Amino acid sequence: MSERVVPAAGRQRRRPTKQGVVLSEELIVATALRLIEEHGADALSVRRLGRALGADPSSLYRYFRHTDDLMLAIADELIGHSMRTWKPTGDWLADLRELGLRMHAGALAHPRAAVLSAHRVTGRAREIQAVESILGVLRRAGFPDPEAVRIYHAFVDQALAFGALDSAGTALPRAAREAEVEVWRSTYGRLPAATHPHIAATSRHLVATMRTSSYPAALDLFLTAARTRLDHVRADQAG
Structure with a gap:
């Protein structure tokens, strides 16, 4: 175009x-x-x-x-899919967790488009509303403005990065995905303790968990860190 x-x-x-x-x-x-x-x-x-x-x-x-203008509209539409029925409840941790999971699920619903658009900034209505909504959740929770922006940035980048990562895996042919999952059992699951003691000790857990996305766990770790940071901010304000 x-x-x-x-x-x-x-x-x-x-x-x-x-x-x-x-x-x-x-x-x-x-x-x-x-x-x-x-x-x-x-x-x-x-x-x-x-x-x-x-x-x-x-x-x-x-x-x-041109086609890049259309690509930005597609990226904005994916944001809209994630935000469409999301409503903040006032519990900032629960609200951000739900939104993060929605963003990740939205990427997996359109994996090829998610890989193409995850790094784009659209400046369009749905993205603007998402930025406004997330910053509002964080500011109402009590984060000072610099901290709110810092947490917003990390939260969105984490969701988009995992969405693109997992979408890229989803877009692989099924045989390739299954072969990669099998590597954890056939290769890592058979490494001897004499040479690889840590892998051998945890191999059954690797086989069980490496077949699924770590995004929910990473999101929980991030939110725990954000809550700890807010506790420190409040302690500093009280002092």
Whole structure:
């Protein structure tokens, strides 16, 4: 795509496409998400999107300047999926834990798109609302502004990083995933204590746990550290 997007007021397509649908930003993003999950990053082209929508590829310029503009909209849509039904309860630890798990699950629901978008900053409505909501949870919990930003940054980066990591694993062919899981049993599970005493002592736990994501455990460790930090802040304020 090139730099020739149509202003928002002029975007509405009045006639249906060949498939009988009316183009919209939401429809284009949903179609692009589906194509990425089916075919990978190469699916994000004007020509392929036009075919999938039954529309002239040039009509997509009414909504997006270029494919990277569309990629940012996709990233923002993934954020929206995670935030859509999340409501803070006032228990900041429980609220952040639930949101972190939602972000991780959202990435796994769209693994190829998550890998492509995890590092992007969209500046769009859903991302802005997510930043506002998370900072609000932290500030209401009592974190001073510099600490709130520090915790926000680490929380979001952890969720996005694990989402991308686990999504990359999910996107592997099934045979490859199963072969990697088997390595923990067939290789690590058979190392002798004489040469690898620590692996041998814990091998049954490695076999049991390394097949699943460590994100829930990492999230709990992070939140415990954040709670400890807040306790220190309160102690300093009281002193």
